[in-house]
Amino acid sequence: MNHDVYPDHYLADILRETRTIAIVGASPKPERPSHRVMAFLLRKGYRVIPVNPGHAGRTILDQTVVARLADIDEPVDMVDVFRAAHALPALVDEILALPNPPKAIWGQLSVRDDKAAATAEAAGINVVMDRCPAIEYPRLIG
Template structure:
C-alpha cells in the first residue's frame, strides 16, 4: 500500500466496516486530541475501548480503560494509535501477538512508520497512517 495517498474508497470502507476500536493513548483530558476524537467516534456509534496503562481501571468518557491491548476481552476491528511514531514498531509487535488480529491499524496525524506498516500488512492487517478518522469520517461517510 502506498501510504502517501489513500483512495477515498479504502478509507470509507474501513470507517463503514469498523464497529469496535481500541484507542491506544487515550487521555482523560478534554483538551487532548485523543479525548476529542474518542468522543467523536462514540457519537458516531463506534464502540471505543480506551487503552492507557496510566489510567487503567478508571474510565474515559464512561468507557472502562485497559492497560494494554491484550487486556481487551473481545475482538477489535481497529487499533487507533495516539502515540509517537517511534512507538509504532513495538505496538505492531504487540498487535501481532494478540489471539485475534484487528482488521486495521490506524495511525493518527504524524504517526507513520513504513517498516511497521509493512510488517502489519504482511500479516493481513490494513494500515492507515498520518490520518484522523474524525477528519475522514465527515468527508467520506457523512
C-alpha cells in the same frame, strides 16, 4: 501500499466495516486530541475501548480504560494509535501477538512508520497512517 495517498474507498471501507475501536494513548483530558476523537467516534456509534496503562481501571467518557491491548476481552476491528511514531513498531508487534488481531491499524496525524506498516500488512492488516478518522469520517461518510 503507498502511504502517501489513500484511495477514498479504502478509508471509507475501513470506517464502514469497523464496529469496535481500541484507542491506544487515550487521554482523560478533554483538551487532548485523543479525547476529542474518542468522543467523536462514540457519537458516531462505534464501541470504543481506551488503552492507557496510566489510567487503567478508570473511565474515559464512561468507557473503562485497559492497560494494554491484550487486556481487551473482545475482538477489536481497529486500533487507533495516539502515540509517537517511534512507538509504532513495538505496537505492531503487540498487535500481531493478539489471538484475534484487528482488521486495521490507524495511525493518527504524524504517526507513521513504513516498516511497521509493511509488517502489519504482511500479516493481512490494513494500515492507515498520518490521518485522523474524525477528519476522514465526515469527509467520506457524512
